[in-house]
Amino acid sequence: MSETTIDAAEFRKVLGTYPTGVCVITALDEGKPAGMVVGSFTSVSLDPPLVGFFPDKSSTSWPLIEKAGHFCVNVMASDQGPVCKAVTAKGEAKFVGVEYAISDHDLPVIADSIAAIECKLYSVTEAGDHWFVLGQVLRMETVREDEPMLFHRGRYGSFAEKM
Incomplete structure (x- = not known):
């Protein structure tokens, strides 16, 4: 069997045709x-209740979250673009203007997110240039019924029903 070389730009272009939801993974660091903002969040298992996401190995935020040992998945609504922008900022600018509350599990839960899923770190597996992170769900809630933020072809947007 021969290995085929896949062009990275073409890979991104083709996979970019598949829309993903947008989540902000949060934890406390000291x-x-x-x-960090991720578009790779997914449910994995009902028993035990597991969810997963794929942080890039070059992420400077992932080691802080991993060190905390637990995290919150904040599912973003279509009107929360400014939250995502703030969370992707570097240094002291990160989280400026972002409203959040600290949960009973000592996790930042972003205000007005669609849902919050609090997890303890279950496992981290190498997956090419990313990590595959599994979290065991400790608590979850739907905060509001609204349109989700989607990422598609390099842009953020929302769902529009066309039936």
Whole structure:
């Protein structure tokens, strides 16, 4: 069997045709919020209740979240673009203007997100240039009924029903 070389730009272009939801993964790092935006979140198992996401190995936020040992998946609504922008900022600018509350599990839960899923770190597996992170769900809630934020072809947007 021969290996085929896949062009990275073409890979991104083709896989970019598949829309994904947008989540912000949060934790506390020495009392300060740490977070990252991901489009790779998925449910994995009902028994035990597991969810997963794929942080890039070059992420500077993932090691802080991993060190915390638990995290919150904040499912973003279509009107939360400014939250995502703030969380992707570097250094002291990260989380500026982002409203959140600290949960009973000592996790930042972003205000007005569609849902919050609090997890303890279950496993981390190498997956090419990313990590495959599994979290065991400790608590979850739907915060509001609204349109989700989607990522498609390099842009953020929302769902529009066309039936």
